[in-house]
Amino acid sequence: MSQQDQAFDGWLRGAQVAVEGLSQRQIDVLRASxxxxxxxxxxxxxxxxxxxxxxxxGLFKNAQVARLVGVSRKTASKQQQLSSKQVVQxxxxxxxxxxxxxxxxxxxGPIAQFLLQYPKAxxxxxxxxxxxxxxxxxxxxxxxxFLKRYGLDGVGDQDDQSCAAIEFPEPSADPSLxxxxxxxxxxxxxxxxxxxxxxxxxxxxx
Numbered sequence: 643m644s645q646q647d648q649a650f651d652g653w654l655r656g657a658q659v660a661v662e663g664l665s666q667r668q669i670d671v672l673r674a675s676x677x678x679x680x681x682x683x684x685x686x687x688x689x690x691x692x693x694x695x696x697x698x699x700g701l702f703k704n705a706q707v708a709r710l711v712g713v714s715r716k717t718a719s720k721q722q723q724l725s726s727k728q729v730v731q732x733x734x735x736x737x738x739x740x741x742x743x744x745x746x747x748x749x750x751g752p753i754a755q756f757l758l759q760y761p762k763a764x765x766x767x768x769x770x771x772x773x774x775x776x777x778x779x780x781x782x783x784x785x786x787x788f789l790k791r792y793g794l795d796g797v798g799d800q801d802d803q804s805c806a807a808i809e810f811p812e813p814s815a816d817p818s819l820x821x822x823x824x825x826x827x828x829x830x831x832x833x834x835x836x837x838x839x840x841x842x843x844x845x846x847x848x
Contacts, residue, residue, distance in 0.1 A: 650676050657709035668701050675710075687733050694729045697722040731766040732782070745772070745780055745788040754794055
């Protein structure tokens with residue numbers, strides 16, 4: 643047995659995947675997957691792309707894929723719900739979202755208007771809207787904290803859905819121009835309770 647074969651068998655044993663219980667087609671797919679990792683490396687992005695393929699090829703259970711790529715079963719189940727577009731978006735925002743950019747308070751209005759206009763938008767759609775509007779890169783966690791802070795975490799919360807036909811507005815060429823004002827429906831209605839009149843005497847404090 644060659645060193646390559648020994649390494650392949652070790653990979654399967656480490657993932658508790660018994661060769662005896664696999665079909666020839668499954669073995670061929672796993673062999674190609676192992677060769678891919680040997681060439682590309684076992685970095686986050688290579689493992690993420692491989693796990694997406696293995697989870698959707700219909701040949702393996704979630705638990706098997708989770709052990710093969712080194713993630714929890716819960717994580718694998720969550721990743722299985724993502725489309726190919728969302729996987730690429732997630733990998734991209736993991737790379738560019740953490741070190742760059744901050745969400746400013748003035749973004750809350752336009753983001754709220756976007757969520758009201760596209761109630762089925764996923765968090766990745768919102769991140770893409772932010773990037774195209776202000777050229778700011780943010781992570782999904784940073785966005786979730788921002789939405790929670792401004793009471794928007796329950797608006798358009800469709801993480802496993804994506805709007806395929808969203809037309810994002812082009813960013814303004816002049817950064818000094820004001821941010822678009824959200825629609826009037828976003829704001830609370832003014833209270834109609836009358837304010838205390840200055841004509842009335844001040845209450846006695848004793």
